[in-house]
Amino acid sequence: MITVSGPPSSGKTSIIEKTIKELKKKEIEIAVIKFDCLSTADEMIYQKKGIKTKLGLSGSLCPDHYFVNNIDACFRWGRQENVDILITESAGLCNRCSPHIKEVLSVCVIDNLSGYHTPKKIGPMLKFADIVVITKGDIVSQAEREVFAYNVKKVNPHAKILHINGITGQGAAQLSKLFEIAEDYDSLDEKKLRFTMPAALCSYCLGETMIGKDYHIGNVKNMNL
Amino acid sequence: MEAEKRLVSPYDFLTDMGFELFEKNQSLDSYVEAMNPDYLEDMGTNREMLRANYHAIHKKPEVDEKVKSILIKGGVNKDGEKEGFDILLKPGEIVSIVGPTGSGKSRLLADIEWLAQGDTPTGRHILINGVQPDEDKRYSMDEKLISQLSQNMNFVMDANVEEFIRMHAHSRNINESDLLIEKVMQWANDLAGEPFTKETPLTALSGGQSRALMIVDVAFLCQSPIVLIDEIENAGIDRRQAMALLVSTEKIILIATHDPVLALMANRRLVIKNGAIDQVIEGDEHEKRVLGDLEKMAEKMLSVRNALRMGNKITLKV
Known part of the structure; x- marks a missing residue:
């Protein structure tokens, strides 16, 4: 299994699709689990390309928690379907997202257009990834690419950094090679997350909509003003 | 072009990452050891990661032999x-x-x-x-x-x-x-x-x-x-x-x-x-x-x- 995450619209789906295209040449059986929040049309993109896909929508739940509560079942499904490589795609909808699992190859997709400060703002999703894929390099200059990659390297010194063009697929062959040599597992039981997930346990988690001190119950943190 | 090592003080490094520090001029280890793990978790990082980050900004690019062909x-x-x-x-x-x-x-x-x-x-x-x-x-x-x-x-x-x-x-x-x-x-x-x-x-x-x-x-x-x-x-x-x-x-x-x-x-x-x-x-x-x-x-x-x-x-x- 491989976890792929990244901010919305960073190019996750394109990168996965282009990488699968490379893997398919070698007759490797692949499936994608797409996690999203409210709705998505991405599973159609995969299905159109003949890629086995399942969709999970978290709705009003924190997408990260929804992910971890379903991931082991997804893994079992993948085994039943005799999938060689199961890829999960989840949008890092808040920068505190933390979908990576220890020992499971993890990829963070992030794009050059998101601004050079962005790597610093993204938390565990980027910091604890094994591979960082940087996209949309064709739209910026060489110097901007270098500054951006340097900023990524600063927050995640261990990761392999790959530049991939999501439109032409240039660079996807390299990623597919890394996917091929990713480790195999029989089960996700007893595996651990790389970092804790964002937490909240307050009245608003349970559907409260009223504003005011009287309604603040549970795990509440106050700003220093 | 001459490559010169730029030193970033642990204080500047950590404040740049958004940490609030009260004393200047301490070593990275003493800052990091003094931090509450919950605080670090709030910041989406941990001690090991911070040390690696600090090391990374000081890492000199490996200057290999010149490409001659x-x-x-x-x-x-x-x-x-x-x-x-x-x-x-x-x-x-x-x-x-x-x-x-x-x-x-x-x-x-x-x-x-x-x-x-x-x-x-x-x-x-x-x-x-x-x-x-x-x-x-x-x-x-x-x-x-x-x-x-x-x-x-x-x-x-x-x-x-x-x-x-x-x-x-x-x-x-x-x-x-x-x-x-x-x-x-x-x-x-x-x-x-x-x-x-x-x-x-x-x-x-x-x-x-x-x-x-x-x-x-x-x-x-x-x-x-x-x-x-x-x-x-x-x-x-x-x-x-x-x-x-x-x-x-x-x-x-x-x-x-x-x-x-x-x-x-x-x-x-x-x-x-x-x-x-x-x-x-x-x-x-x-x-x-x-x-x-x-x-x-x-x-x-x-x-x-x-x-x-x-x-x-x-x-x-x-």
Whole structure:
């Protein structure tokens, strides 16, 4: 299994699709689990390309928690379907997202257009990834690419950094090679997350909509003003 | 260019990451040890990661031996037939790559960038200074072989010209001296023709100014031994001067273009067909004369363009 995450619209789906295209040449059986929040049309993109896909929508739940509560079942499904490589795609909808699992190859997709400060703002999703894929390099200059990659390297010194063009697929062959040599597992039981997930346990988690001190119950943190 | 180690104090490093610290001048370890794990978790990091981050900003890019040559060992074309050429590239050389769309130009460049070792569809091998490079070089961003001047004409970064140059120098571990900034500014202004200053926001630069700055930046700040030029539109910049600058910084210049002036500026032309190098053409005297004529025409175009821009009547005899 491989976890792929990244901010919305960073190019996750394109990168996965282009990488699968490379893997398919070698007759490797692949499936994608797409996690999203409210709705998505991405599973159609995969299905159109003949890629086995399942969709999970978290709705009003924190997408990260929804992910971890379903991931082991997804893994079992993948085994039943005799999938060689199961890829999960989840949008890092808040920068505190933390979908990576220890020992499971993890990829963070992030794009050059998101601004050079962005790597610093993204938390565990980027910091604890094994591979960082940087996209949309064709739209910026060489110097901007270098500054951006340097900023990524600063927050995640261990990761392999790959530049991939999501439109032409240039660079996807390299990623597919890394996917091929990713480790195999029989089960996700007893595996651990790389970092804790964002937490909240307050009245608003349970559907409260009223504003005011009287309604603040549970795990509440106050700003220093 | 001299690489100088920049030291960042643990205090500056941590406050830059958003930590609130009360005492200055402590060691990284004492800051990190004193931090509550819950606080670190709130910041989306942990002790081990912070130490690694601090180490990373001080890591010197591994300066390898200089690239003196790049050998492209032939593979096969799309029909599996042998590519009959081994191409040796040396610093200071201009090579153009021509061929119709889909013929395999990008594939060739991708092979170089990825340091192909017979493991790409073309089966080519890339040797640096005569030897096969290490596997982990492929993922090292400090040692990218190719810097690219692509077709984009605009910056997206929200910074002014000086901040941009400093930031880039910093990321390459180059001493971001005022002298360097002056040098870049002077060259970029020379190439662009329309003057701009250090304070100009990047996004406010015209196409020509952006292009000029990108070229000068690649010449002085990029370590990569190869510069790939997709296309330099005639955006008012002096292309011959741009080439001369890149050559003078000992770059290998690859031009993938159909622009006759650019393609003919090269010492050699690689003709790509059906996924492989099909011919290697050396420029001769006749081609040089043709280039001279074309350049004169280009100059005429440019002067009419400038006259139009200035609101003058066109008096030139064509």
